[in-house]
Every structure is written in C-alpha cells, then in structure tokens.
Amino acid sequence: MSNLVIVESPVKAKALQNYLGGSYNVLASYGHIRDLTKRTWKDKNSNNGYKIDLNSKAVDLNWAVDPKSKKNILEISKSIKKINPEFIYLASDPDREGEAIAWHLGDELKLLEKKNVSRVVFHEITETAIKNSFDNPQKLDLNLVDAYKARRVMDRIVGFEISGPLSSAIRVGGRATGRVQGPALLIVNNRENEIKAHNPTEYWTIESELIDSTKKTFNVSLKGNLEDANYYVFDIKKGNNIISNKKIAESISEKIKNSILKVNSIKKSEFISKPRPPFITSTLQQTASNELRLSPRKTMDLAQQLFRGIESGNEVLNLITYMRTDSTFLSDEILNSTGKYINEKYGKEFYEGSRKYSKKSINAQEAHEAIRPTNIFNNPEKIKDKLNTQQYNLYKLIWERTVASQMKNSLTEKTVVLVEAKFNDQEIYFLNSEYNKILFEGFKIIDGENKIDVPPNLSIEDIVKVSSIKEFQNYTKPKNRYTEASLIKELETSGIGRPSTYASILDRIQHHSAVIAMRRSLHRTNVGKSMINALKPIYGDHFMSLEFTSNIEQQLDNIAQGNLDWQSVVCEFYEIFNERLNKLREVGNDSTLVDPTSSHHFTDIHCPKCTGTIELCEKIEFDKTNGLREKSENCENIHMKWIPIKRKKSTDDGAFLACEKGYVDGAKTDHKSSLSEKCWTTTGRNRKSILEYENNKLETSKIENNR
Known part of the structure; x- marks a missing residue:
C-alpha cells in the first residue's frame, strides 16, 4: 500500500520523491490554500473573517479557500480517495506558517481526526534529514497553529478596520497600516525627526x-x-580642543609649518578579529542588502529557491537549510564536515575547533538551525554553472559565512606614529598616523583580505618636516536615515516582527507611500507623517507603541509554547483597539483637524511650465518641509509637488503634479502635469523612460504651437 506526502511546492515535491522512492506519492499544495474571508460590498452583513464576543472571550474565525487553490485541493482530495494511502504526511515548512499550512490542509481535507495522518518536520532537504523526519513523525502542533490564528486575526483587525478611518483622517484614499507596519513607520519617523x-x-x-x-x-x-578630539592639544592652558572655524585652522597650520616636528612615540599593539556567527534571517537580509544590493523580499525569494531546490537536469539541488530562523546553532554533523573541509583546504592552523554559537535574538522562536549549506563540500565554484547569478551570489555569501564561522581569529598589528609639533612651550600639536598589518589571516583568508599598511621607517626623536598641509571644513552630521538593512536590525533589536515577517513589513510601509526609498535610504513621506499624527495620539500606547508591539510578540510566543490562550489575547487587543476607532473616525469627519497640505509630496521634478523641460534637479537635498530642493538659488520654486486628492462623490481618488510657484491650495492653475506617480517614486530606466517620453511630448507641442 502506498503513502501520501503533501508539501508546498512542486520543486520540493520532486526532491522528496527522489529521496522517498516509489512507495510514496508526493503532492504540492502550492503554499497557503485558505485565508480569512473578506467583507464584500454585495453582502454588507458579511464580516472580515472573524467574530469576537468580548463577554465570553471567544473568537470565531471564518476561512475560505483561495480561488486559485480550489482546483488543486480537489485534485489532492481525489488522489487521497484513489490511492487510499496507508499513511498521510503533512510536510510543510518548519515554522508557524508551515504549521498553519499543514493545519489548513488537514482541516479542509477532513484529515485532522484520522489516525493515519502525521506531521513531519525537516530543516534541510537531504537524505539523512528526510529519513530522520519520516522515522519520527509528529502530531500537528496546535499551539503553533493557535499562535498563527492570533497573529492573523490581529493583523486583519488593524489592517482592515483602520483603512477607511485613516484614509479619511489624512485625506488620502487607499491608505492603511498594520499591527507591525505602524511601529516600523514610527521608527523611521523618529529618525526623521532626529x-x-x-x-x-x-x-x-x-x-x-x-x-x-x-x-x-x-x-x-x-x-x-x-566626536574625537584627543589627538592634539590646541591650547594647554585653556584645554580647548575644537577647531571651530577657518581662521583658527589656518593659524594652526601656519604654526605647525613653523614648528619643530619630531617623532614623539611609535606604539605597536596587536588585536584579534573574530568571525561573525552563521546567518539568521535578519543578518542574511542585512548582509545581502549591503553587499549584494538585494531587497529583503528578493533575498528571501532566492533563499527559498536554494532551500526548496534548484532543478538541474533530472536532479534537484537542495543547497541550504530553512531560511526563516533566529538561531545561530549549528549541528554536530555540519561542524564536523566544516572542520574537515577547513583542514583539507586551508590547513590545520586555520581550524579553530567546533565554534558553537547558541545565542539567539530577543524573543527567539522555534529551535531551528542557522542558515547554512546542506553540504559544505558544495563550494560555490563547484555548482556555479547550475545557478543563476543572484542565486550564486547569495549561496556564496551563506557558504563563506558558515565556513568562516569555524575558522580561527585573525591577528592584526597596529602601529600608531605620533609626531609632536612644538610651536612654543604653550602650544604643542600632535599629528597622528595609523598603520595596520595582518599577521595571521585566520577567517579573513576566505575573502582574500590581507591588507598591509607599511609604516615609515622612523625612530623616536627623528626630525621630520612638513611637505604640505591643508585644512578641511566639516560639519557634524545627524544619524543616517535607515536603509532596509538597518531598519530590519532595529526591528529585531526592538523585538518587533519575526524572521517570516521582516520582508513584508518593509514592502507594506512602502506600498502605502508612508516611506519612500531614495538612493537606498528610507525617507518618511508627508503621507507617513500624516499617518503618525493621526494614529499616535489615539493608539500611542497600543499598536503604535514599540513596547506594546514587542509585548504582543512575546504573547504570541507564549501561545506557541502552550502557556497562553490565544482567544483571550485577541479579545484584549480588540477591545482597546475598537474603543478608540471612533476617535479616529471623528478626526476623519472633522475637516478642521486636518492640514490640507499634509499629504503633499515635494519631488525633484522641475516644472515644465516654468523651465520648458521635465528634468531632475542635480545635487538635491531634503529641506525642512520634507521636500527635495535644489541647492542653487535659481532652481527655487520651480519644483513639482505631488498632490493627492480625495473625491467626495467617487471612490476613485486621484492625484496630480503641480508647480510650487503656480499652484495655490484650492485655486485653479495651469501649472499642472499629467505625469504618473512613477516619474518621481521610481528610479533607473523606468523613470528615465517616463521623463524622456514627457520631454518628447513637450518638444512636439512646441513645434505645433510655432506653426
């Protein structure tokens, strides 16, 4: 008699079929098959997938099969009847989402009550891992399923219920936030304010x-x-060590040129650098963003391909372990094989012995392994021709981090040369020079780093002379705006979100124009500012609070561990949220509470009416109105701003570009443009083609008018 296995993807199904053999039939569900129902205009009595009774602390959820999944579910149901399997295995991914998929399949196919249905979990798709998981089948973890239900319904409560009132409050249609998107926007907003x-x-x-x-x-x-004024003494008596203006700087330079310069000290020291732990989800997304210029979403898509399998001819290459994890733990098997590889490739002097990284991030979830190669002997060059460029680069990143994590520390010699410039007994200046030389590469041999700075051949008391000297003006800078990578790090530090949600959080805050990515930096828009201003006074101690949201994540973890009732958590969350929703509606209904210009975006597009061309300003910078302005004066007041409009008698809200100079709020103007939003929110070739097209239209219009 045959057995039946259900997984998410056809590639994963093919890989398992190869390992399990002919006595198993492996089918794919193609991911999530159900979601909460949605309220429709046709049926105003329908709900958004949930009914909450605060008196009895009960939550009733209504699930519906995705229309795209109906045919596939029917095929799986027919296969079960046809095969009449001895055992059925639900083999979706090993996390809350995977457990939820398994539960949805079991519930929809009426399998949950059957004794021959089991759950199998594996963190890598290898023959050993598959055999172990099928030798040790489990029951469905209903605590994990409950944690999924609680998260899903709370996300639905915020996302659906707040959309209409929030759009009315900020006078911009189609805007929404979420249970974790709100705090993420708050983090970006706080940095913008700083x-x-x-x-x-x-x-x-x-x-x-x-x-x-x-x-x-x-x-x-x-x-x-x-920030760092310890290398010299400007005035011994006064102790003033800040060069605050050009006059002082030039005076010091002149004094140094007229001083007796001699080597005061040459100090050498050694320091070690330790390899970083293997990747977890957040650090993989951060490193891929910084080094490979990949978005968190793209990183996760590529990692999923490497995990579920890359088809190469008749074989499927399953190259890495599961990519959603917050653990840096490595199994004994991979530790031993990595040690063997290092000894063979680089020599015993580079092998540290088994380094074990057991520290987890705040609120760590299920005990997964770190993200690592399934076979350390599959070095990137060996399989390069079987991967596309992005797959190869990400795999190389993961492979190198894993191998480096088990290698010895690097040892570097630092030489600091201090030159004394004595102008007189009262004014002595110290000029500093530093040199680094790697004495032992250790883990740095992986990326070929062997930087050598050769210090000058000097001795203490040697006399030196000034060949040239120059002053540089600087200004203290604020903290950098968040990038996608640094925002993920901040979310992780704050205990907000989980490995499976970081990418979607960043997607959503940009999708609703609360945040715009420009030159890889995340800028809070005026829409985002309006959202904060509308929500924080009402929900500042609720879902718009970092501490509150982190606490909710802890409660979800407690539900997953069986220590908390999920319905009680949802009811408590909903009661406060719903009470305050009317306050937000009042803001939306009172036009005096809303700044009509709060949703305007200042762009870097020149006004074609004023300049005769549509082009970008060069050397742009953000000004205090959150807009982009040209540094040169001749470009003032000729920028376009994007003005969203909300139509009272239509659900079709719109927007248009208007010149700062020609547009007065509420007044008609001919300084408008039909340019699409993409002309200023996108970059690269897409944006360039739009602008070129509009410029061609302008040139054509000029010719027609001159005839």
Whole structure:
C-alpha cells in the first residue's frame, strides 16, 4: 500500500520523491490554500473573517479557500480517495506558517481526526534529514497553529478596520497600516525627526604630508571634531580642543609649518578579529542588502529557491537549510564536515575547533538551525554553472559565512606614529598616523583580505618636516536615515516582527507611500507623517507603541509554547483597539483637524511650465518641509509637488503634479502635469523612460504651437 506526502511546492515535491522512492506519492499544495474571508460590498452583513464576543472571550474565525487553490485541493482530495494511502504526511515548512499550512490542509481535507495522518518536520532537504523526519513523525502542533490564528486575526483587525478611518483622517484614499507596519513607520519617523532637529556644528580637520630624513613621505592628521578630539592639544592652558572655524585652522597650520616636528612615540599593539556567527534571517537580509544590493523580499525569494531546490537536469539541488530562523546553532554533523573541509583546504592552523554559537535574538522562536549549506563540500565554484547569478551570489555569501564561522581569529598589528609639533612651550600639536598589518589571516583568508599598511621607517626623536598641509571644513552630521538593512536590525533589536515577517513589513510601509526609498535610504513621506499624527495620539500606547508591539510578540510566543490562550489575547487587543476607532473616525469627519497640505509630496521634478523641460534637479537635498530642493538659488520654486486628492462623490481618488510657484491650495492653475506617480517614486530606466517620453511630448507641442 502506498503513502501520501503533501508539501508546498512542486520543486520540493520532486526532491522528496527522489529521496522517498516509489512507495510514496508526493503532492504540492502550492503554499497557503485558505485565508480569512473578506467583507464584500454585495453582502454588507458579511464580516472580515472573524467574530469576537468580548463577554465570553471567544473568537470565531471564518476561512475560505483561495480561488486559485480550489482546483488543486480537489485534485489532492481525489488522489487521497484513489490511492487510499496507508499513511498521510503533512510536510510543510518548519515554522508557524508551515504549521498553519499543514493545519489548513488537514482541516479542509477532513484529515485532522484520522489516525493515519502525521506531521513531519525537516530543516534541510537531504537524505539523512528526510529519513530522520519520516522515522519520527509528529502530531500537528496546535499551539503553533493557535499562535498563527492570533497573529492573523490581529493583523486583519488593524489592517482592515483602520483603512477607511485613516484614509479619511489624512485625506488620502487607499491608505492603511498594520499591527507591525505602524511601529516600523514610527521608527523611521523618529529618525526623521532626529535628523530635522540636528543643528550642524562646524569643525575643521587638518591633514599634512610629512617628509623624513630619507626624503620619504607619510601622511598624518590633526583632528579637531567634537566626536574625537584627543589627538592634539590646541591650547594647554585653556584645554580647548575644537577647531571651530577657518581662521583658527589656518593659524594652526601656519604654526605647525613653523614648528619643530619630531617623532614623539611609535606604539605597536596587536588585536584579534573574530568571525561573525552563521546567518539568521535578519543578518542574511542585512548582509545581502549591503553587499549584494538585494531587497529583503528578493533575498528571501532566492533563499527559498536554494532551500526548496534548484532543478538541474533530472536532479534537484537542495543547497541550504530553512531560511526563516533566529538561531545561530549549528549541528554536530555540519561542524564536523566544516572542520574537515577547513583542514583539507586551508590547513590545520586555520581550524579553530567546533565554534558553537547558541545565542539567539530577543524573543527567539522555534529551535531551528542557522542558515547554512546542506553540504559544505558544495563550494560555490563547484555548482556555479547550475545557478543563476543572484542565486550564486547569495549561496556564496551563506557558504563563506558558515565556513568562516569555524575558522580561527585573525591577528592584526597596529602601529600608531605620533609626531609632536612644538610651536612654543604653550602650544604643542600632535599629528597622528595609523598603520595596520595582518599577521595571521585566520577567517579573513576566505575573502582574500590581507591588507598591509607599511609604516615609515622612523625612530623616536627623528626630525621630520612638513611637505604640505591643508585644512578641511566639516560639519557634524545627524544619524543616517535607515536603509532596509538597518531598519530590519532595529526591528529585531526592538523585538518587533519575526524572521517570516521582516520582508513584508518593509514592502507594506512602502506600498502605502508612508516611506519612500531614495538612493537606498528610507525617507518618511508627508503621507507617513500624516499617518503618525493621526494614529499616535489615539493608539500611542497600543499598536503604535514599540513596547506594546514587542509585548504582543512575546504573547504570541507564549501561545506557541502552550502557556497562553490565544482567544483571550485577541479579545484584549480588540477591545482597546475598537474603543478608540471612533476617535479616529471623528478626526476623519472633522475637516478642521486636518492640514490640507499634509499629504503633499515635494519631488525633484522641475516644472515644465516654468523651465520648458521635465528634468531632475542635480545635487538635491531634503529641506525642512520634507521636500527635495535644489541647492542653487535659481532652481527655487520651480519644483513639482505631488498632490493627492480625495473625491467626495467617487471612490476613485486621484492625484496630480503641480508647480510650487503656480499652484495655490484650492485655486485653479495651469501649472499642472499629467505625469504618473512613477516619474518621481521610481528610479533607473523606468523613470528615465517616463521623463524622456514627457520631454518628447513637450518638444512636439512646441513645434505645433510655432506653426
């Protein structure tokens, strides 16, 4: 008699079929098959998939099969009847989402009560892992399923219920937020406020090229900024060590040129650098963003391909372990094989012995392994021709991090040369130069890093002279805006979101125009600012609170561990949320509470009516109105701003571009443009083609008008 296995993807099904053999039939469900029902305009009595009774603390959920999945579910049902399997195995991914998929399949196919139905879990698709999981089948973890239900319904409550009132409150249609998107926007908003509140302070640095007695030159610096002003003494009596303006900087340079310069000290020290732990989901997304320029979503898509399998001829290459994890743990099997590889490839002197990384992130979930190769001997070059460029680059990143994590520390020698410039007994300046030389590469041999800075051949008391000296003006800078990578790190540190949700959080806050990515930096838009202003006074201690949201994540973890009732958590969340929703509706109904310009976006598009062309301003910077302005004065007041409009008698809200100069709020103007939103929210070739097309239309219009 045959057995039946149900997985999510056909590629994963093919891989399992190869390992399990002919006594098993492996079918694919194609991911999630059901979701909460949605309220429809045709049936106003329908709900958004849930009914909550606060008196009895009960939550009733209504699920519906996705129309795209109906045919496939029918085929699986027919297969069960036809095969009449001895055992049925639900083999979806090993996390809450995977457990939910298994539960949905079991519930929809009426399998949950059958004794021959089991759950199998594996974190890598290898022969050993598959055999172990099928030798040790489990029951469905209903605690994990309950945690999924609680998360799903709370996300639905916020996402669906708040959309209409929020859109009315900020006068921009089709906007929404979410249970974790709100706090993510709040983090970006807080950084934006810090940047705008920053008051730049001027400081100057001095760089000099010195020459020794053998006519060899070396560079030194005298630093006078606020963050690091310990390398010199500007005035011994006053203790003033800030070079605050050009006059002082030039005076110091002149004094250094007229000073007796000699080597004060040459200090050598050694320091070690340790390899970083193997990847977890968040660190993989961050590193892929920084080094490969991949978005979190793209990173997860590629990682899923590497996990579920890359088809190569008749075989399927399952190259990495499961990609949604918050554990840096490595199994003994991979530790042993990695040690063997390092000894064979690089030599015993590079092998540290089994380094075990057991530290997990805050609120870590199920005990997964780190993201690692399934076979460490599949080095990237060996399988390069079987992967596309992006798959190869990501696999190489994962492989190198795993191998490096088991190698010895690198050892570097640091040499600090301190040159004393004595102008007189009261004014002595110290010029500093640093050199690093790697003594032992250790794990850095993986990426070929072997930087050697050769220090000058000097001795203490050697006399040197100034070859050249120059002053540089600087200003203290605020913290950088978040990138997708750094925002994920901040979310993880704050305990917000989980490995499976980071990518979707970033997608959603950008989808609703609350945040725009420009030059890889995340900028809070005026729409985002309006959303914060509308929501924070009402929900500032609820879902718009970082602490509250982190606490909800902890409660979800407690539900998953069987320590908390999911319906009680949902009811408590809903009661407070629903009470305050009317306050948000009041804001939406009272036009006096809303700034009509709050949703305007200042763009970097020139007004074609004023300039005769549609082009981008160069050297742009954000100004205090959250807009992009040209630094040169001749570009003032000729930018277009994007003005969303909400139509009272239509659900079809719109927007248009209008010139700052020609548009007065509420007044008609001919300084408008039919340009689409993509002309200023996108980048690269897409944006360029739109602008070129519009410029061609302008040129054609000029010719027609001149005839």
